[in-house]
Amino acid sequence: MATLAAEVAKFGGAPGRPQGLAITYQRLMLVMLVFAGVTLMIVGRLLFLQVFTDRAGSAQAINPLVPPRADIVDRNGVPLARTIDAWSIAIHPNRLISNPSELAQKLAELMPEKSAAEYKALLSSGKTFVYLSRRAVPELVAAVNALGEPAIAFDREPERLYPQTAMAGHILGWTDLEGHGVTGMEKVLEGRLTDPATRADPVSLSIDSRVQAAMESELGAAVLKHSAEGGTGIVLDVRTGEIVAMASMPTFNPNAAGKSDPNALFNRATMGVYELGSTFKPITVAAAIEAGVIKSVTQRYPSGAPVQIGRFRIKDDHPIAGSANIVETLVHSSNIVTAQIADQMGVQRMQAAFRALSFHEPAYVEIDKGRPLFPRDWSRATVLTSGFGHGVAVSPLHLASAYAALVNGGVWRPATLMKVSKPSAGRRVYSEQTSLTMRKLLRMIVLAGTGRKGEAPGYRVGGKTGTAEKTASGGYSRKVNISTFAAVFPMDSPRYVVIAMLDAPKATADTFGFTTAAWTAAPVVSKVISRTAPLLGITPDDTRDLDVSDMMAMVAKKEK
Amino acid sequence: MIVRGFKSVIWVATVGGAALSCYMVSLQVATERADLAKVERQIVAAKRDIRSLQTELGTRGRLSQLEQWNAEVLALSAPSSAQFLQDEVKLARFEKKDPSFEERSAEVRMAALSTGDEIPAVAAQPRVVRAVAPNAAPGMPAVHQASYTPRTASLQTLAATPKADAKPQPHSKPAVTAKAEADAPKPADVKAPARAEAKSVVKAADAKPAPKAPAKAAPAPAKLAAVKADAKPGAKPAAKVPVLAKADTKAPVKPAAEKPRPSRLDGKLTAEIRSGTHKGQGSGGN
Numbered sequence: 001m002a003t004l005a006a007e008v009a010k011f012g013g014a015p016g017r018p019q020g021l022a023i024t025y026q027r028l029m030l031v032m033l034v035f036a037g038v039t040l041m042i043v044g045r046l047l048f049l050q051v052f053t054d055r056a057g058s059a060q061a062i063n064p065l066v067p068p069r070a071d072i073v074d075r076n077g078v079p080l081a082r083t084i085d086a087w088s089i090a091i092h093p094n095r096l097i098s099n100p101s102e103l104a105q106k107l108a109e110l111m112p113e114k115s116a117a118e119y120k121a122l123l124s125s126g127k128t129f130v131y132l133s134r135r136a137v138p139e140l141v142a143a144v145n146a147l148g149e150p151a152i153a154f155d156r157e158p159e160r161l162y163p164q165t166a167m168a169g170h171i172l173g174w175t176d177l178e179g180h181g182v183t184g185m186e187k188v189l190e191g192r193l194t195d196p197a198t199r200a201d202p203v204s205l206s207i208d209s210r211v212q213a214a215m216e217s218e219l220g221a222a223v224l225k226h227s228a229e230g231g232t233g234i235v236l237d238v239r240t241g242e243i244v245a246m247a248s249m250p251t252f253n254p255n256a257a258g259k260s261d262p263n264a265l266f267n268r269a270t271m272g273v274y275e276l277g278s279t280f281k282p283i284t285v286a287a288a289i290e291a292g293v294i295k296s297v298t299q300r301y302p303s304g305a306p307v308q309i310g311r312f313r314i315k316d317d318h319p320i321a322g323s324a325n326i327v328e329t330l331v332h333s334s335n336i337v338t339a340q341i342a343d344q345m346g347v348q349r350m351q352a353a354f355r356a357l358s359f360h361e362p363a364y365v366e367i368d369k370g371r372p373l374f375p376r377d378w379s380r381a382t383v384l385t386s387g388f389g390h391g392v393a394v395s396p397l398h399l400a401s402a403y404a405a406l407v408n409g410g411v412w413r414p415a416t417l418m419k420v421s422k423p424s425a426g427r428r429v430y431s432e433q434t435s436l437t438m439r440k441l442l443r444m445i446v447l448a449g450t451g452r453k454g455e456a457p458g459y460r461v462g463g464k465t466g467t468a469e470k471t472a473s474g475g476y477s478r479k480v481n482i483s484t485f486a487a488v489f490p491m492d493s494p495r496y497v498v499i500a501m502l503d504a505p506k507a508t509a510d511t512f513g514f515t516t517a518a519w520t521a522a523p524v525v526s527k528v529i530s531r532t533a534p535l536l537g538i539t540p541d542d543t544r545d546l547d548v549s550d551m552m553a554m555v556a557k558k559e560k
Numbered sequence: 561m562i563v564r565g566f567k568s569v570i571w572v573a574t575v576g577g578a579a580l581s582c583y584m585v586s587l588q589v590a591t592e593r594a595d596l597a598k599v600e601r602q603i604v605a606a607k608r609d610i611r612s613l614q615t616e617l618g619t620r621g622r623l624s625q626l627e628q629w630n631a632e633v634l635a636l637s638a639p640s641s642a643q644f645l646q647d648e649v650k651l652a653r654f655e656k657k658d659p660s661f662e663e664r665s666a667e668v669r670m671a672a673l674s675t676g677d678e679i680p681a682v683a684a685q686p687r688v689v690r691a692v693a694p695n696a697a698p699g700m701p702a703v704h705q706a707s708y709t710p711r712t713a714s715l716q717t718l719a720a721t722p723k724a725d726a727k728p729q730p731h732s733k734p735a736v737t738a739k740a741e742a743d744a745p746k747p748a749d750v751k752a753p754a755r756a757e758a759k760s761v762v763k764a765a766d767a768k769p770a771p772k773a774p775a776k777a778a779p780a781p782a783k784l785a786a787v788k789a790d791a792k793p794g795a796k797p798a799a800k801v802p803v804l805a806k807a808d809t810k811a812p813v814k815p816a817a818e819k820p821r822p823s824r825l826d827g828k829l830t831a832e833i834r835s836g837t838h839k840g841q842g843s844g845g846n
Contacts, residue, residue, distance in 0.1 A: 065607055082615055163619040213623035458641025530638040540641030 068158045069179055070193040071202035072172060072186075074209040075244075075419045079163055079202070081172055081186070081254075083179075086159035087141045089132040093123050095151040100124045103149060107132065110143050134177060135159050160186075166251040168212050170267040171205070171243075171367065171417060174254040182257070183265075185417060188366045204419040206242035211235055214531040215245040219500060222524045223249045226505035226515070232268040232396050233524065235532070236497040238404035238488065240423035241413035243365070244496065244536070246270075246397075268503065270369040273393040276501075277468030278333045278517075279486045280389030282438055284342055285326060286406055287353030289434045293344045297326040297437065298554060301337040309381050314339045314388075327554045330441050331449030333465065335388045342387025347378045350386060356429045357405065357412060363397040364414030370395055389466060390476075396484070400497045403486050407442070407462075407494040410435040443491040443546045448555050454487050454522035456529040458540025463487030463498075463525065465517035470504060480504045485521035489529055490538055491546040500524040 072081035096103070104119035111133055114122075122130055133140065134157065141154055160175045173184015179194075181187035189203055219233040228249075235245040248268040252260035266272065288294040303324040306315035314335050320328055329337040342350055358364065360374040373393035375382050385391040397415055405412035410430030413423060430438070442462030445451040450465045466484040469476035484501040488494050500521040511519035533540065630636055645651050 065604060065611075079615070079618055084612070084615060161615065161619070163615060164622045165624060167622070167624060209623060213627060217624075217627050458644070527638075530640075534639065534644075539644050539646075541644070541646065542641050543646075 066196075066200045068194075068199070069160065069175075070189075070199040072189070072193075073202045073204055074207045074212075075204055075242075076208060077202075077204070078209045080168060080205065080207070080209065082161050082163065083158045084161045085156040086134075087136045087138060088134045088155050088157045089136050089141060089144055090153045090155065091123070091130055091132055091149075092151045092153065093125050093127050093130060096123060096149070097151060098147075098149050103147065106147055107144075110140060162254045164209060164213075165255060166253045167209065167216060168207055168246075169252050169254045169257075170248045170265075170269070171207060171246055172254055173367070174257040184254075184367050206237075206244060206417050206419045207246070208244045208532075208535070210535050211528075211532045212245040212247065215528050216247040216249075216251065218524050218527045218531070219247050219249055220251070222500070222502060222505075222520065225508060226502060226511075226520050228502045228505040228520075230263075230266075230268055230503040231524075232272070232499075232501045232503075233528065234269055234396055234400045234497070234499045235528070236400040236404055236415060236499075238408040238494050238497055240420055241401065241404065241415050241426070242420060243397075243415055243417050245532075246417075248272075267368065268396065268501070270363055270365055270367060270395050270397050272503075273370045273372050273395050274482045274484075274501070274503075275390050275393045275468045275471070276396070276399055276484050277389040277466035277482065278335075279399055279464050279466030279484050280387065280392070281330060281333065281338045282406060282442060282464050283353065283357065283402055284338055284345070284350075284387040285330065285441065286430055286434055286438050287349065288341045288345055289437060290353075290430050291345060291349050293341065293349075294326055297441070297551065300325050301329070301340050303329070303334050303337050305336070307336055307339050307384070309339075309384050312381055312385070314384060325554055327441065327444055327551045328556065330445055330464070331555055333445075333450050338387045339384040342383050343380070345383070345387075347380075347383050350383050351378060354386070354392060356427075357398070357402040358414075359392060359394050359398055359402075363395050364401070364416075365397060366417050369397070372398065389468060396499055396501050399484070399486055400499050403488060403497045403499070405429045406438045407435060407488045407491075407497075439488075439491050439494065440546060440548050440551055442488060443548050444551050444555070446487070447548065448552065450516075450518050451485065451487070451522060453518050454485050454525045456489070456526045456533070456540075458542050459529050459533050459538065460490035460492055460545050461487050461526070461529060462489070462491040462546075463522075465522060467516040467518075479515075481515050481517075483515060483517035483520045485517045485525045487522075487525045487529070489533065490544075492544060495538060496533075496536065498525050498528055500528070 067083040069083045071079055071083070073079050100123040101116075101120050104116045104123055107119045108114065108116035113133075132144070132152070136144075144152060145154065158179060160179065162169070162172060162174075169184075171184055173181060173186040175181050175186050181190045181193070185203075185205065186193070192198055192203060215233045215235060219231050222228070223231045231247075231249040233245065233247045234243065236243055246269045248266070250261065250264040252264040257265070285294065300323040302322075303316075303320040304322055305319075306313045308314075316332075316335050318332070319336065320332055320334055324332070324334055324337050328334070329341075345353070354360065354374070359372055362369045362371050372395065375386075375391060382391050401412060401415050405426075409432050410428055411426040412429045413426035439462060442464060443460070444462075445464055446455050446461050451461075451463045454463050454465075455461050463486055466482075466486070468482040468484070469478055470480040470482055471477075482501065482503060483505055484499065487498045489496060489498065502517075502520050502524075505515050505520040507513045507515050507519075514520075
């Protein structure tokens with residue numbers, strides 16, 4: 001126990017002075033202190049408010065111009081996805097005033113999603129809060145408001161709007177009601193789009209909406225004309241790997257994703273894997289040139305007789321009599337010669353050639369992609385058939401990236417949907433010289449070969465058709481095809497790869513019964529190039545072209 | 561003495577006045593601040609409106625909709641490679657008819673204005689000239705009007721005296737504005753690329769409304785690309801300007817002032833874009 005030893009102060013009035021005056025002074029002093037204290041408190045509070053309250057910051061926090069989710073725009077700033085304020089209609093059933101059965105009847109008339117009985121059950125449930133309709137249109141809000149039920153509440157909620165409707169739906173994906181990305185770029189960019197620090201700035205995709213619209217409309221027209229099961233189209237920048245357009249038919253509307261056909265949600269460009277047929281031949285030839293198997297494009301191979309491998313016979317529809325050089329092989333799309341080239345390459349080098357183009361792994365792109373069917377065990381038959389695009393199934397995007405590497409000087413780059421300022425370094429797959437030879441060969445195919453329907457006058461298109469037989473019930477069906485045309489333009493200075501693929505097109509009168517790529521997919525590419533090349537800054541010029549006169553002299557007979 | 565008596569009163573009045581003026585100042589500041597906040601709120605509201613309207617415009621003018629309109633009404637197609645020209649020389653190729661020497665030097669008319677001073681005559685050049693004095697009020701100083709209607713559609717240029725080049729002034733009467741009725745070969749063959757986005761390599765006409773100088777014709781022999789017509793837009797005397805320049809010299813026609821529509825993304829549009837069964841939706845959204 002501590003003892004507090006303090007002198008107790010004797011409090012008393014000053015001696016010799018009147019007691020009353022002292023008390024008055026003390027009281028006055030007290031009052032003055034109280035006044036001073038209050039004034040100091042007010043001054044202090046004011047200073048505090050002045051110094052520590054950041055008005056600009058507080059305005060920022062509630063800045064209504066920053067959307068709750070960032071916009072997605074195309075490479076030119078055209079909005080592809082935005083957030084707007086939509087109405088929601090809700091009801092508090094426990095505060096209901098009017099007759100539930102009458103109100104249920106009226107609600108069922110206005111919102112026929114539910115029956116009157118369901119509304120009545122909902123209204124008499126006694127819950128505190130139930131949504132009647134989210135993302136309601138203003139007319140419906142006005143009509144429901146006119147019912148005059150005070151228990152009905154209206155509120156504004158952010159809603160994701162895709163102004164271009166179905167355009168680029170497969171790329172953008174969509175969001176759920178809570179505003180979280182479900183698929184596509186909405187899902188990939190979820191963090192970036194919702195981060196308060198970055199959501200004020202829109203995200204730029206590599207898509208050019210004008211090119212995308214042209215591709216979708218031409219592809220859609222072709223799918224409709226040929227009654228195809230579907231189709232896909234890609235425009236890829238060969239220098240950067242940016243995807244300028246990527247379409248997949250049938251399309252869906254991301255504004256109402258839930259109501260669309262599940263088949264339409266499938267993105268054939270990245271998720272679908274197909275045996276793409278003869279479009280692989282330039283890849284085989286390029287690999288053979290690179291490996292030294294083909295020393296010169298004048299090198300000749302026997303082309304008249306089918307090649308027998310095990311129980312398969314590799315043959316051509318219109319075999320080239322006698323022998324064919326490399327230019328003729330590609331111009332007439334000879335399976336026989338390509339199989340021989342692949343045979344000379346052997347298992348290891350063919351596999352390595354495909355692996356260099358990442359055909360053994362899912363495509364390099366942000367959104368959902370499918371796994372290619374790359375054979376685990378390579379027999380001689382696999383090698384031979386893979387030379388002309390059977391036995392290896394990849395997505396159309398794989399093919400686009402591979403063609404970009406073929407023509408851009410030999411550098412393979414991953415494809416991307418984000419606008420990039422500096423292209424990735426990539427990896428060298430072919431030498432510059434091989435790339436130049438391939439450009440000339442591809443141009444030859446369009447000038448003199450099977451790809452002539454893919455030509456767009458003035459744009460120096462080069463490309464390769466591919467008509468693969470679709471696998472059906474264990475075997476290949478001759479009638480059902482995957483028709484692909486892979487093109488590059490302008491060939492004298494390649495800028496863009498354009499790929500069009502139609503899944504199971506049917507012949508029409510003006511294709512003379514053909515379902516091959518030259519009659520179905522190539523015209524799509526031609527039209528897309530004619531429509532979009534000026535937008536992409538490529539001026540058509542009839543006077544310029546890649547010099548292929550040497551190769552032209554090597555082709556004995558042009559494709560009819 | 562009396563001052564001493566009122567000293568405290570004066571003190572109170574002074575302090576009171578000072579406090580009051582301080583309060584007035586702070587009140588004024590508060591008012592200004594409130595106004596500023598109000599303006600800021602208005603700006604935010606306006607920006608919101610702009611965004612909303614932009615969204616609406618973008619949605620109504622979406623590319624699939626434009627495509628549909630094009631298919632139904634406009635029927636525009638992609639420009640062919642022949643519609644792109646690399647340089648002026650190629651543009652000049654479109655001049656089909658080359659006037660012969662006789663046609664070019666057939667008859668030469670000159671315009672001259674005598675104002676008393678001796679004006680050096682312009683050397684006769686092989687050009688066909690037409691000069692007209694607009695606003696030719698009666699009693700004006702002698703204006704020699706030369707008129708010639710060419711039989712062929714040869715290009716006409718103007719040779720005017722230096723005086724005639726003078727800026728037309730509303731008060732000085734003798735101002736003569738020479739007018740070149742350049743019957744230039746119309747660049748109608750040279751179709752500008754139909755698409756707005758398509759960047760045309762060709763400039764159809766250089767004619768820009770210039771603030772000065774009446775119609776001035778190119779001195780060089782007729783080359784389409786060389787036809788340059790500068791015309792003062794507001795100047796009345798230059799009533800008629802060469803064909804090429806005509807469109808440009810017109811004062812920009814203001815569209816009829818419409819009442820700003822307080823439009824938002826209305827329900828019909830929202831319903832339309834949300835309907836999965838929109839026309840052409842399943843088949844490529846055209």
